[in-house]
Amino acid sequence: MKYFDTVIIGSGINSLTAAAYLSKKGHKVLVLEKNDWIGGCIKTSEITAPGFKTDVFSGWHPNFVTGPAYAGLKKDLEENGLEYLNTEVPAGVILPNNESAVLYANREKNIHSFNQITHGDGDRYRELMKQFEDNSELVFHLLSNEPLTWSSVRKLLKLVREKGVQELKREAGTMLKSAAQLLDQTFESNVIKALLAPWILHTGLGPNDAAGNIMLQVLVFSLEAAGMPIPKGGGDQLVKALMKIVERNGGEFIINENVYKILVENRKVKGVQTQNENYFANYVLANVTPHQLYENLLTEIPIPESVQKDVRNYKYGNASMQIHYALDAPLDWENPELRKAAMINITNGVEAVSQSVNEVSNGLLPKQATIAVGQHTAFDPSRAPEGKHTLWVQLLEMPRVLKGDALGEIDTSEGYSQKVIEAYVERIENRICRHAPNFKDNIISRKILSPKDLESSNVNLVGGDPYSGVASIDQLMLWRPTSKYKKHDTPVKNLFHIGASTHPGPGLGGTSGYLTAKQIK
Numbered sequence: 001m002k003y004f005d006t007v008i009i010g011s012g013i014n015s016l017t018a019a020a021y022l023s024k025k026g027h028k029v030l031v032l033e034k035n036d037w038i039g040g041c042i043k044t045s046e047i048t049a050p051g052f053k054t055d056v057f058s059g060w061h062p063n064f065v066t067g068p069a070y071a072g073l074k075k076d077l078e079e080n081g082l083e084y085l086n087t088e089v090p091a092g093v094i095l096p097n098n099e100s101a102v103l104y105a106n107r108e109k110n111i112h113s114f115n116q117i118t119h120g121d122g123d124r125y126r127e128l129m130k131q132f133e134d135n136s137e138l139v140f141h142l143l144s145n146e147p148l149t150w151s152s153v154r155k156l157l158k159l160v161r162e163k164g165v166q167e168l169k170r171e172a173g174t175m176l177k178s179a180a181q182l183l184d185q186t187f188e189s190n191v192i193k194a195l196l197a198p199w200i201l202h203t204g205l206g207p208n209d210a211a212g213n214i215m216l217q218v219l220v221f222s223l224e225a226a227g228m229p230i231p232k233g234g235g236d237q238l239v240k241a242l243m244k245i246v247e248r249n250g251g252e253f254i255i256n257e258n259v260y261k262i263l264v265e266n267r268k269v270k271g272v273q274t275q276n277e278n279y280f281a282n283y284v285l286a287n288v289t290p291h292q293l294y295e296n297l298l299t300e301i302p303i304p305e306s307v308q309k310d311v312r313n314y315k316y317g318n319a320s321m322q323i324h325y326a327l328d329a330p331l332d333w334e335n336p337e338l339r340k341a342a343m344i345n346i347t348n349g350v351e352a353v354s355q356s357v358n359e360v361s362n363g364l365l366p367k368q369a370t371i372a373v374g375q376h377t378a379f380d381p382s383r384a385p386e387g388k389h390t391l392w393v394q395l396l397e398m399p400r401v402l403k404g405d406a407l408g409e410i411d412t413s414e415g416y417s418q419k420v421i422e423a424y425v426e427r428i429e430n431r432i433c434r435h436a437p438n439f440k441d442n443i444i445s446r447k448i449l450s451p452k453d454l455e456s457s458n459v460n461l462v463g464g465d466p467y468s469g470v471a472s473i474d475q476l477m478l479w480r481p482t483s484k485y486k487k488h489d490t491p492v493k494n495l496f497h498i499g500a501s502t503h504p505g506p507g508l509g510g511t512s513g514y515l516t517a518k519q520i521k
Contacts, residue, residue: 003280004115006254006520007272009259009297010460012289014240014498017510018285020076021517023249028253029277034258035316038433041458041466042508044234048326050447052390053383055448057322057393057458057466058508059340059374062090063225068144071247074144082241083232084260087379089478090228090503092436094197096348100335101195103220105227118189128186129224132217139175139214143504146487146515147477162186174471177184179205179212180350190349196220196389197353198345198370201396202471204317204471204506206357207350208421211473218503228342233382259460262286262495264300269495274334282519285488285513286500287467290314314476314501316507317462318360319398319451323425325391326444331436340378342435346371346431356397361404365410365424369395371431388444395428398451400463421450456495460499468499469504476516488516 005027006014016039019029037043041057048054064070064186066082069076091103101117104110107129119362141155179200196216197207203215231237243253257277262284263270271280286293291313294303303311333339345369347353356366374392377384382514384390400413402420411422425448433439450459451464460468469475480503488496488503498512498521 001278002030003279004028004271005281006030006278006283006285007032007073007281008285009262010034010040010288010499011038011253012287012460012499013064013238013508014258014500014513015040015285015287016239016246017073018498018513018514018517019251019476020073020242020245021069021514022520023246023251024076025517025520026249027283027520028250029246030281031246032257032259032274032279033253033255035457036160036251036255038253039236039239040460042235042239043142047447048324048390050384051443052326052388053234054324054390054447055376056232056324056391057454059230059394060236060400061231061235061238061508062222063507063509065229066181066222066226067511067514069514072514073242076245077238077241080241080244082237084230085228085380086227086229086243087340087342088227089337089341090223090343091195091199092335092338092344093191093198094335094338094344094346095194096334096434096445098334098435099191100333100338101191102335102337102341103195103223105224107224110224114187114189114192117192121187121189121192124186125192128217129221136218136221139218142477143218144511145325147503148486149244150207152307175214176210177213177290178208178210179216179507180207180354182213182216183207183350193462194246194345194349195349197350198347198372199223201370202507204467204469206358207354209472210463211476215471230342230376230380232380245317245334252427259297260296261299262492264298264492264495267301267491270494283494283496285496285498287460288497288512289462289501290497292459298490298492301491304484306480307484307491308485313430313474315483316400316462316465317467317470318396319400320356320454320466321395321398321421321451321464322449322454323395323428324395324447324449325393326384326446327389327391328442328444329375329387329438330375330389331391331432332438333436341375342378344373344375346373346435347407353519358396359406360399363399365395365399365402365404365412367406368396369428371395371428373432393432394427396466398466400451416450416452417426421448460501468501469506471505478504487519 011033111122
């Protein structure tokens with residue numbers, strides 16, 4: 001039997017953040033990971049070819065560097081070797097007619113660029129961002145803190161005094177609008193709408209979902225303010241730096257150790273049971289989905305019926321697919337600004353994104369998927385041999401249960417077979433080639449991760465859903481994943497639920513781990 005102050009199940013960003021903060025408080029921390037690597041969805045590997053360092057799952061860190069977890073650990077992380085690199089062009093877009101645009105990490109450049117595309121759109125962008133800044137205090141507070149706390153109530157009361165009830169009601173109604181409504185009511189240019197629209201997919205929402213308005217503004221504001229930072233040498237440099245903080249404060253990590261049961265006595269957590277050992281602890285943090293926690297790990301106590309109902313009704317979102325490349329040369333985009341961009345979306349526009357989301361909801365491979373093309377080596381050449389490049393492609397519109405092909409070209413009767421995956425990837429590659437003709441000729445090697453591959457790599461990615469649950473308005477804040485408990489509490493004393501399935505939701509931010517570590521003395 002082994003004893004620790006805190007045992008953490010899973011080693012994703014929220015686990016590592018909590019482990020770092022708790023170990024600095026003096027806790028003896030143990031992190032248990034069922035896989036053979038530490039980091040969860042942060043994994044850097046030479047999966048395409050030797051010397052090509054690929055971020056296998058998540059690849060970009062704007063949520064982390066703008067969040068509260070990083071602010072408190074920045075000095076420690078830098079002392080342990082973490083260095084962030086960035087680009088002045090975090091985002092770009094290309095339409096079928098090769099029309100393109102970029103978003104800069106600079107407000108004035110964006111205003112000027114948007115006005116050049118369509119007169120007045122830059123001015124409207126300025127006004128949109130100004131309004132968001134003026135009204136964002138409560139939004140960012142809620143995303144960085146527990147929603148049901150006195151500090152959150154005080155923030156709300158302060159806004160009531162400053163703005164009045166009627167104005168707050170109006171603003172709340174505006175926030176509930178969809179991203180598509182926001183874009184259509186703000187901009188005239190289709191290319192500017194297309195530049196911004198695909199980013200709503202990175203919140204786990206679609207363009208027509210309620211509250212997409214505010215989530216899109218949060219993302220655009222963050223991209224402009226923080227860019228698309230990445231750790232020099234690969235995303236796992238963040239993992240290594242966090243591990244050093246924990247280990248230098250007496251903490252431990254064990255890989256290939258699957259937790260089967262959370263041990264409970266008198267409704268208070270005692271520790272966890274794995275296939276090899278019982279680990280006893282005063283606190284346990286579970287970075288898992290609600291189904292894993294309440295249906296698999298907590299078998300020693302009765303779960304309240306209201307929680308069981310919330311868990312049964314908890315919904316997972318669309319699947320995703322990753323395609324990674326080792327390249328002989330960078331892509332020859334016609335617009336030179338795109339060659340500096342961190343991520344470029346190839347899309348037919350807002351309506352096409354909406355159509356793809358609808359097709360995927362019906363189990364279909366979309367006709368014109370949104371293709372997110374990531375270019376890490378555009379500003380971190382250390383990730384590839386000299387003169388070579390990596391390419392990171394993500395498809396966020398994939399059905400979890402495959403029923404057909406919206407174009408009627410691919411036989412999907414056998415589900416996500418290798419034949420189906422290869423045929424669909426060829427469709428994607430052909431679309432990239434229309435805008436970067438040198439693409440296929442410069443491919444050295446390729447690695448595909450289908451929805452099934454993603455789920456088998458990380459049990460929290462249910463059906464290939466990269467966000468561990470739909471981020472719809474009924475599954476956010478105090479409803480994520482259940483409204484029964486405040487903060488990250490559970491029915492067991494000193495057992496806390498963290499991760500993407502909990503508040504504030506998906507994204508590489510580490511906030512749920514940070515908030516829980518703050519709560520523990």
